[in-house]
Amino acid sequence: MARVLIVTGKAAEDIVRKAVAYSKTRHCINIAVTPIPIAAFLTAEYIANYLRNLGIKAGDYDYILLPGLSRGSGKIVEEAIGIKAVKGTINAYDLIDLLKIDDLSILSSDEPADEVLHNVLENSVRSILIDIEKSLDNSNSILVGGVKVPINPPPIRIAAEVAEAHTLSIDRLVKEVYKTY
Structure with missing residues (x-):
């Protein structure tokens, strides 16, 4: 040393x-x-x-x-x-x-x-994330707004954050999510 x-x-x-x-x-x-x-x-x-x-x-x-x-x-x-x-x-x-x-x-x-x-x-964390994302396919992820999200994380991707989501109906929640795209 x-x-x-x-x-x-x-x-x-x-x-x-x-x-x-x-x-x-x-x-x-x-x-x-x-x-x-x-x-x-x-x-x-x-x-x-x-x-x-x-x-x-x-x-x-x-x-x-x-x-x-x-x-x-x-x-x-x-x-x-x-x-x-x-x-x-x-x-x-x-x-x-x-x-x-x-x-x-x-x-x-x-x-x-x-x-x-x-x-x-x-850079190390980014490299790990890129490797994980490259390994995602239709069997281990879902597509949300064009982003592959692992079914069994990590990593966890925040696709959208909606304040007070628990107070919204499903239809209203979906509309709020799509506003961000």
């Missing part, structure tokens, strides 16, 4: 330490706590200088994990220190989930990890 240096501010230090412990990560983690209390106030230039003053150099770590809301690109830190620097999560508690990921190379020098992971998860 990767050797990771997490950079944070004083105010988030306890949260970061707890998140690392709770994550049960397989990565080798060290934490650099800057004298700046709020991690979001850190800039890439400040972090680069701070780490340089600590004696951090190429080969010490595989990744430097910057606060998700730190200003500037991790590339500035990477160029100064010689270690790939990527943005972590916006909220320190979310490090618990982030550190469970084996391949940290998917993280960005510029975008907070939350955004990168959201895109990865969304």
